[in-house]
Amino acid sequence: MTRRDREELLGILMLLLVLATGSAIVSALAGPTVVPIAAVLLMAFVKSRFVILDFLELRSAHAGLRNAVLAWPVGLLSLALVKWIALAVLG
DSSP: OOHHHHHHHHHHHHHHHHHHHHHHHHHHHOOSOHHHHHHHHHHHHHHHHHIIIIISOOTTSOHHHHHHHHHHHHHHHHHHHHHHHHHHHHO
């Protein structure tokens, strides 16, 4: 690992920490409305994308594998949003 690689990973780690802190603040301060929930889920997707592509080093992997692994958090976050909407409607 070169110095440039370490610096890039450190920058991504800092970005992940900022996103984690931001999503915690948004979820703590926001009420039960769809905009903050969607914002937290979007931040979760961005964090998972950085982890998958950079820390798991799948950025240069075969496109099929990369897309399959990226589809996993999309599916989970979609299910979380559908669950929240269902609870809000049936609630």
